[in-house]
Amino acid sequence: MTTAPQPTFPIKLLLVEDTPSLQMLYHAVLKKAGYPAICASNGAEALAKFDEYRPGVVLLDLMLPDMDGMTIMRKMMAQQPGTRVIVITANGSIDKALDATRKGAHDFLVKPLGDMRLVGAVANALSEYRAQTGAAKALQHTPYDLPLADFMGGSDAMRQLQNKISAVAKSMAPVFILGERGTGKKTIARMVHKQSARAEKSIVSVNCSALESAALEEELFGTSSQPDTAGAIQRANGGTLLLENPQDMSPDLQARLVATLQTGSRIPTAGGAPVPVDMRLICCARAHPNTEMRAGRLSEDLYYRLFVIPLSVPPLRQRGDDITRLAQGFLSRIAKQEGKTFTSVSDDAARIMRKHQWHGNLRELINVLRHAVVLYPGPELVSAMLPEDMTNSPQTFDGAAQRNTEIVGLEAATKGLTMAEIEQRAVMAAIERHGGSIPQAARELDIAPSTIYRKRDVWTKPES
Structure with a gap:
């Protein structure tokens, strides 16, 4: 190795x-x-x-x-x-x-x-x-970016998404991209931008979760009208502004963004005359903005200005044979970066990948491929190079079936036991899993180690 x-x-x-x-x-x-x-x-x-x-x-x-x-x-x-x-x-x-x-x-x-x-x-x-570093830079390619045609693949779900992108790209209407973590929402945003009339200008990305309110306000609106200190909104002038997780902006900042969208101009954070801005707005998040609005995290005014054209990116587990094509494309790029000779994915590895649930989606796929490239010389990625939880666990269950199986097993294991007996078995099993380490068992169970010590003393105390 x-x-x-x-x-x-x-x-x-x-x-x-x-x-x-x-x-x-x-x-x-x-x-x-x-x-x-x-x-x-x-x-x-x-x-x-x-x-x-x-x-x-x-x-x-x-x-x-x-x-x-x-x-x-x-x-x-x-x-x-x-x-x-x-x-x-x-x-x-x-x-x-x-x-x-x-x-x-x-x-x-x-x-x-x-x-x-x-x-x-x-x-x-x-x-x-x-x-790529920084919370508000022009959106760049990463070493893992595939040609967009390769990224989209040929599954029905992605073909439908491609058709929607083609239909909305030429519009000025705001787009809201939804999808699980790691599905490639920013890549879809880049596709919308590249197919728009603004493709020659920048697409500027701001993660609203990454900065405290004051710093985020400065990143968005800048401190003056000078180009070298302009905020992301001004830098996106003529192009596209991509907001990640807009629900994490403070209420005051959400109201300020609403005013900017209403007037088509922004006022620098340090004051001064309004500065006209002409930008296409794209947002992306995992949670549906309607849910965020009902929870009070996203204002109603901002919701109706952002959630105009929704695009949903399907999870990787719903993309069928696209998984193999994506794995091959990513593998080649990672191998080139690491100076390795990987050129192909074996049939057995591809079969396991297609059955895997990929809860981390593309990010998880890239991690799986990356660790194989780092730890093995190649040239073919085979099933033995995949993580144990992929090769040893059944992957054919969907989420509901897996949960049903777990529930049936839990019922069988706890039938006839009192709640105290169930608790004792769960705690002692956690201790055993961690080789007798009570601190580690406590961390897994999210309780204090002193709680386990106290309970164990009671459980092991001889009856008088």
Whole structure:
């Protein structure tokens, strides 16, 4: 087995993990793959090292002893908007990780971490950071971008999407792109822009989740009418402005954007005369804007100005044979970047990929391919190079069927037991999964270690 050479570009990796044994393990795995990391054991140390080294990628455990992981992520991304943050969470805290991705995290990993998953996620984040940093730059290609025709593929769902793109591209109407995490929403935005009459001008992207309110206001509206300090709205003049997660703007900032869209001009943050702007507006998000409006996160005025033409990007698991074509295209580009000889995907690997659920969509596919390229020489990607959870787990169930199977198994395992007995079995099973480590079991179950110690004392106390 060969490993990737250490990256030559000046991008540092920060690993934030408070459990010494896990920190040591993750650091060793990453170093072996060519990605040595700076380590921190708590929130205060993480922020201090982030300020000192300004890493491009951060591996961040959300459960730290002195500070909430979401607070740390928010501070890091406000200080350096282009930072790729990969959050790490226990199996029982996946909702927190999903919330983190909604608020700007690049990716998330669930403990226990497989070596290949860890390396793939970090390698992908480092490569994307190298290609494009900052919260509001002209939208650039990444090393993984396929020719648009290859990206679209030939599935019925994507052909229908292509037809809609062709129909709306020439219009000035705002477009709202919906889709799961990692489906390629920004690529679809780029397609709309490239097929529009504004294709010769820039498409400027702003992630509204990545900055605090004051910084986001300055990024959008600028501080003066001078071109060198103009905000993203002014830089998109004549072109397209892409807003990611507009529901994460503050109410005041949403109202200001509504006024800009109504008048066709913007007023710099520091004051001054209104500046005319002529831009096409595209938004993208995972959550439906109607849901965000009902929850009070998106104003009604802004909702009706943004949600005019909806485009839905299908998840990768619904794209059939496109999965193999996409894998082949990404594989060639990743291999070229890493200096490897990978040229093809074997039939057995392709069959497993088509059955996989791909909850991380294209981002997960790229991670899977990247870790294979990093850890193996090629020239063919075979099933043995895929992560164990793909090759050992049944992938043919859809989400509902999988849940039904889990429910039936749970009922069989708990039938006739009291709630206290069910709790005891769940806790003791978690301890066993982590080799007897109560702190690690507690992290998985999202409870305090002292709770487990207290309960275990009761369970193991001899009856008098």
